[in-house]
Amino acid sequence: MRIERELMRGAGPVAVLSLLSRGEMYGYQLVEALTERTEGTLEMGQSTLYPLLYNLEAKGLVRSERRVAENGRTRKYYTLTGQGETRLASDRKQWQAVTDAMQSLGVVSGRLTAPCLAVA
Amino acid sequence: MSENSKTNSRPNFFWRLRTTPLRDLARGRLSGSLDVNAVIAASGLPEELALLVQRVARRTRLARVERVEVAHDLLDHFRDGLAEGVSAPTLIEAFGHERITARLIRRSMWRKRSLFARNTRQVVRAGFLCFGVLIVCYLLLAIKHRNREIRIAVDYVAILNAPTEASEPEDRSWPEIREAITTMRGLVGSPLDESMSVDQMLSKIAEASMSESSSPWIDAELEPPALSVNGEVLDATVVDQFFVAAEPALERLRAAANRPLLGFSLSPRGLEDLADRRFFGEESQNLESVAREDEGGFQDSILMLEFPYFGSVRLAARLLAADARRAVIEEDGPRMVADITAMLGLAEQTRTPSIMIAQLVGMSMERLAFTVVLDSIAAFPGNIDDPSLVALADLIRGLDDQRLRLVVADERRFFLDIAQRVYTDDGQGGGSLSLGSPVVEMLGVPSEDLRPEFFDTGAGEFLLGPLVAELTIGRADAVRLWMNTMDAVEEQASRPPWEIDLATLGLIDEIPRESMKDDLMLRIRYFPITLIIPATEGLVFAGAAVRMERDLVLTVLELEATRRRNGVWPHSLDELKFAAGGELARDPFDGSTVRYQYRDGRPLLYILGPDRDDDEGRGMASSGPGSGGWKDLQRDGLAGSSKHWGIGQGSVDSEPDGDIAVWAAGRK
Numbered sequence: 083m084r085i086e087r088e089l090m091r092g093a094g095p096v097a098v099l100s101l102l103s104r105g106e107m108y109g110y111q112l113v114e115a116l117t118e119r120t121e122g123t124l125e126m127g128q129s130t131l132y133p134l135l136y137n138l139e140a141k142g143l144v145r146s147e148r149r150v151a152e153n154g155r156t157r158k159y160y161t162l163t164g165q166g167e168t169r170l171a172s173d174r175k176q177w178q179a180v181t182d183a184m185q186s187l188g189v190v191s192g193r194l195t196a197p198c199l200a201v202a
Numbered sequence: 203m204s205e206n207s208k209t210n211s212r213p214n215f216f217w218r219l220r221t222t223p224l225r226d227l228a229r230g231r232l233s234g235s236l237d238v239n240a241v242i243a244a245s246g247l248p249e250e251l252a253l254l255v256q257r258v259a260r261r262t263r264l265a266r267v268e269r270v271e272v273a274h275d276l277l278d279h280f281r282d283g284l285a286e287g288v289s290a291p292t293l294i295e296a297f298g299h300e301r302i303t304a305r306l307i308r309r310s311m312w313r314k315r316s317l318f319a320r321n322t323r324q325v326v327r328a329g330f331l332c333f334g335v336l337i338v339c340y341l342l343l344a345i346k347h348r349n350r351e352i353r354i355a356v357d358y359v360a361i362l363n364a365p366t367e368a369s370e371p372e373d374r375s376w377p378e379i380r381e382a383i384t385t386m387r388g389l390v391g392s393p394l395d396e397s398m399s400v401d402q403m404l405s406k407i408a409e410a411s412m413s414e415s416s417s418p419w420i421d422a423e424l425e426p427p428a429l430s431v432n433g434e435v436l437d438a439t440v441v442d443q444f445f446v447a448a449e450p451a452l453e454r455l456r457a458a459a460n461r462p463l464l465g466f467s468l469s470p471r472g473l474e475d476l477a478d479r480r481f482f483g484e485e486s487q488n489l490e491s492v493a494r495e496d497e498g499g500f501q502d503s504i505l506m507l508e509f510p511y512f513g514s515v516r517l518a519a520r521l522l523a524a525d526a527r528r529a530v531i532e533e534d535g536p537r538m539v540a541d542i543t544a545m546l547g548l549a550e551q552t553r554t555p556s557i558m559i560a561q562l563v564g565m566s567m568e569r570l571a572f573t574v575v576l577d578s579i580a581a582f583p584g585n586i587d588d589p590s591l592v593a594l595a596d597l598i599r600g601l602d603d604q605r606l607r608l609v610v611a612d613e614r615r616f617f618l619d620i621a622q623r624v625y626t627d628d629g630q631g632g633g634s635l636s637l638g639s640p641v642v643e644m645l646g647v648p649s650e651d652l653r654p655e656f657f658d659t660g661a662g663e664f665l666l667g668p669l670v671a672e673l674t675i676g677r678a679d680a681v682r683l684w685m686n687t688m689d690a691v692e693e694q695a696s697r698p699p700w701e702i703d704l705a706t707l708g709l710i711d712e713i714p715r716e717s718m719k720d721d722l723m724l725r726i727r728y729f730p731i732t733l734i735i736p737a738t739e740g741l742v743f744a745g746a747a748v749r750m751e752r753d754l755v756l757t758v759l760e761l762e763a764t765r766r767r768n769g770v771w772p773h774s775l776d777e778l779k780f781a782a783g784g785e786l787a788r789d790p791f792d793g794s795t796v797r798y799q800y801r802d803g804r805p806l807l808y809i810l811g812p813d814r815d816d817d818e819g820r821g822m823a824s825s826g827p828g829s830g831g832w833k834d835l836q837r838d839g840l841a842g843s844s845k846h847w848g849i850g851q852g853s854v855d856s857e858p859d860g861d862i863a864v865w866a867a868g869r870k
Contacts, residue, residue, distance in 0.1 A: 109275060110282030128279055129298025129306065132272070136310030148274070153285070157278050 085123060094134050095143075096173040097124050099166055102144060106161040108151075109135070135160060143169050221266065236266045238273050245277045248290045254297065255280070261304035268311050340668065347668040350626035352636055358504050358619040359470055362555045362612060366465045374465025375551055376511060378458035379518050380481050385451040386521065389444050405517055407444055410436045411524035445528055452525055455518050456540050459547030463554065464515070470506035482510050504619040512563045515552050519545045519567040523574050530578040535590025538578065543597055545571040550605070555612040558741055565748050568606070572598075572751045576758055580867050583762050591766075592782075595759045599783050601752050608695035608745035610688045617684040617734075624730065625677035632678045634671035635729070673726050675711075680731055683710055691738045695745030699790035702746060707738050746790070753787035754807070757796065758865050760784065761805060771805040771867065774798065796864070807865040817861045 085093065101107060101115050109131060117125045126134070138144040143166035148158045162170070184190040219227075221237035234240055238259050242252050259273045283293045297303070312320060360367075366374065387400045390407065445452075466478075473479045500506055526541035545567055553564035575594060578586065586594070626633035675683070690706045708715050710728055718724045718732050725732055760778045765771050772778065775786055775798045786795040791810040799806040799819040808819045 108282070109279045110286070113279075114286075127296050127298040128276060129303035132275055132279075133303070133306035133310040136307065136314055140310065140313035155278070155281060156274075157282075158275055 090124070090130070093124060094126065094130065095138060096170065096177060098131075098134060098138065099143060099162060099170040099173065102160055102162040103167065103170055106147075106159040108157045108159050112160070138166070142166075223267070236270050238266070238269050241270055241273050242277065245281065247277060247280055247284075250294060251280045251290050254294060254300065258300050258304045258307070261301060262308045262311065263304075264308055264311050272307055272311070343668040343672065344664060347626075347634065347636075347671050348664070350628065350634065350636075352623060352625070353627040354502075354622050355627070356618070356622060357502070358615045359468060359502060359507065361615060362504065362507075363468055365463055365554065366467055369463055369465055371465075373462045375458035375461040375548070376464050376466045377477070378454050378461070379464075379511075379515060379548075380477065382451040382454040382458065383514055383518060384481060385454070386444075386448050389447045389451075401513070401517060405520065407436065407441055408517070408520040408524040411441055411445070412520075412527055445525060448521070448525075452522065452541075455522060455548075456544040459544035459551070461551075464511070464551040466509075466511045468507050468509070468555075470500075470502050470504075472508070473510070478510075481514075500623060503623055504616050509559065512552070512559070515548050516563060516567065519548055519570055522548075523570050526574050527578065530582050530585050533585045533587075535585070535587040536593075538586065539590050539593045539597065542571050542575060542594065545574075546597070546601065553609070556609040557612045557616060558610060558736055558738075560612075561608055561610070562741065562744060565744050568601075568748055569751055572755045575755050576865050579758050579762050580865060583765065583867065588766065591759065591762065595756065595763070595782060595784075598752055598755050598759065603696075603749060606745075606748050606752065608692055608741065610691055613736075614685060614688050618681065620730075620734070621677055621681055621684075625680065626671075627677075631681070632676055634676055635674045636667065636671070670726070670729075673723075674729050675727060675731070679711075683728075683731055684735070687735060687738070691742060695742040697742075697746065698788065698793060699743060699746045699750065700793040702742055704739055704742075707742065710735065750787060750790055753785065754796070754864060756780075756784040757787045757807065761807075771800055771803070772798075773800045797861070805867050806863055808861040808863045811860055811862045813859055815859065817859065819861055819863065 097116060097120070098112060101112060101119075107115065109128070112135075113126055113128070113131055135144065135146070139146055139160075142163055144160045145163050146158050146160050148156055151157045181190065215232075217237070218232050218234040221234045221240075222232050223236060226233040226235065239256065242256050242259075245252065245255075247255070255273055255276045258276060259269045262269060262272055264272065280290075280293055284290070312323075315323075371377070383401075383404070386404055390400060390403045467475060473482060473484055476485075479485050522541045522545050526538045526545075529535070529538035529541060549564040549567035549571070552567065553561055575598070624635060626636055687707070687710075694702050694704075694707060710718065710731060713724065713728075715732070715735075718728060757775075757778070760780055761772060764777055764779070768777070775795065778786065780786075787807070788794065789796050789809040791812065791814050797808050797810070797816060797819065799808065801819070806819050810816055
C-alpha cells in the first residue's frame, strides 16, 4: 500500500526517530527496517530517507558518525540525540491523539500493532 | 570528456591540490579526498550504480565537501544493498527519481549549514543576481545605444555661406579689400627687420600715424604723429609717402565698405579661392590632402571654419582710422567722414556671420571709429568743417540700437552643428551623447583622469558609451541650455551696463558654472556643454559699451556744435539741444547722465568710476601707465580713450577713489 506523500511527510520523521530510539542504525538498515516492520507501508527509497536524515541532523534530533563497521567497511551510523528523544516523545503523544481521534470517527480501528512503531 | 572517462582518469597535481582539504594540506598530505569522482571510482560499485551516484552528487550542486559526504552515504547504501544480495537494477529502481533526490538532498544539506553560511550564501546569491540583472540591463542599454545613429541632417556651413552664394560678385566687399591691401603691401617698402611681415609693417605705419602723447589722455595735445612704435622710429617721409600713394587703395576700401556684404566664402577645408590662398600665403596647401587627413566627424562642420579675414579687415579699419586722423590734420573734413563711414561699413559687414568673435571684431572697429572722432574733436575741433561735422553727427546718429545690437544667431547654429555630430538623432530633436572619436579628439573628455585613448577604442566606446550617454544630458537638453545662454547673452547685452546681471550668465541649468569645475559628476553630466560654452561676460559689456560710446560721440559732437554756435565751450550740459536727435550719454556706473566740468576754458566729460562717487572730475591718483592702479585708465593708442566706457562693475570698498575722464578738449 502506497502512502500519500503528505501523510508520509508527517509520518516519516517520527518513524525514523522511533527506529533510532532503540539504537544506532545505518542508512540501508533503516530502509530495511521500515519496510519490514511496517510491512512495506512506510517503505522509503534513498530519495526520501537521506534528505530526511539530513533534515533531522540539521535540526539536531539525530547525530551521525562515520566509522569502520564489523565487515571492515566504513558506514555512517545515526543515533538519537537528547533533543531527538524529547521530540519523539512529543510526536508520539500527538500521533496517539490523532489515532484516538481517527478511531472515534471510525476512520481507523484497533491500535497500532507494529512493535517498534507502537505508541508507548 | 565523458562521465566514465572522468571517473577513471588519473587526476593531475593541481586537481589533487584543489580537492585536498586544508587539514590534510597542513599535514603535508595531498590526499585528494574531496575528489568525488575518485571516491566513487574507489568504491568498486558496478558502473551503473557508480554513474548514478556521480550524477546525483553533481546535481546537488553542493560544495565539494558536501558532495563527497553525499556520495559516501549513497555508496554505502548501495554496497549494503549489494551485500544483502539485491541486484544493481533493483537498487536503481528503488532509488527514486535522480533529479528530485538531488534537489531534496541539496535542500536538506543547506539546512545543515550554519546560519552564517546560509545567510552569506543568500547575500552572495542576491549579489550575483543583481549583478546579472545589471549586466543584462547594461547590455540592453548598449544595444539600444548602438542602434541609435548620428545623423548629419543640416549643412550649417552652407547656411552661413548662403548670403554670399546668393549675392552678385559686385555686392561683395572682400575681393576689393583683398586687392586694396595687396596694393598697399606693395607700398610699404622694406620692413624694419627681417622677421616682420608686410602686414605687420602696414600695421606699424597705421599705429605710428595715430600715436601721440601718452596718457593722461586729457592733457594730450594733438601733434604730428610720433612715428614711434615700441621704441622703433619710422621715417615721417616714408609714412607720408605711403598714405599719398595709398590713396587709391584707401578709396577702394571706402567703396568696398559701401557694398552690401563682405562675401568671404567660408570652407571647413580651408581657403578654396586661389586668390585668397595667394593673399594669405597658402598657395602651396593641398586641399585634398587636408580633407583626407581629417576623417573624423567634424570635417564639414562649422567648428573647422577659419576666419583669416578678421585680421585683414581690422588692418583695413586701422589704416582708414590713421587716414581719418591725417585728414583732420589736413583739414579735409569730407575725407575724414568718408573714412569713418568706411570703418563703420566694414564693421557692419564683419558682424556677419553673427558668431561671437565676429561680433567682437566688428565692435572693436566701431569703437575705433568712435575714438577717432572723439580724439579729433578734442584736439582739432576747428579742423572739421561744419558740413562734415553735421554729416558726422548724422552718420553716428544713424547707428541705432538695432544696428549696434549684439546678434549671436550663427553662434546658435555653431552649437546645432556640433550637436548633430556628437549626439544621436531620435528624429524628434532628442538623442544621446555618442562617445565616438571625433568628440574626444575635438572636444576632450569630461575629466583629465579619463584617458582619451580609451574612449577612442571600439571596446571603450561600447563599454562606456551607454553609461556616458545615460549620465550626460541629452541632445534636447543640451540645445536648450545653449539656446538659453544665447538668449541671456543677447538680452543682457541689450541692457545698459548698470542693469546687466552677470548671475544669469554664470549659470548652467541653474547651477553655477564655477561649481562645476570641482564636481566630476556635474562635469560629466553637462559634457560637452561645459567645455565649449563661451565666457560671455565681456561680450555683453562690449555690446553695451558700443551703444554708450555712440552716445558719448553724439554728446561730444553736440558740445562742439554748441561751441561753434556760442563761440565758447558750454558751461553746462543743459546748453546742449540735440535738435537733430540723440541724447546725453550716460554714466555706466550709475545710469545717470554723464558728468561735465568746464574748467579753465576746457571741457571735461567724466564718469564716476568704480567707487561710484563724484569727485568733480578728479582722476584717480593711482591711474596711469605703470602705476599698477586702475589699469583700464591707461591709454593704448586712440582706441584707449574710452575703453573703460562699458565697465560698470567693481565694489566701492576695493576700488580707487576718483573719476574717469572719458573726453576732454586738449586745447584752451
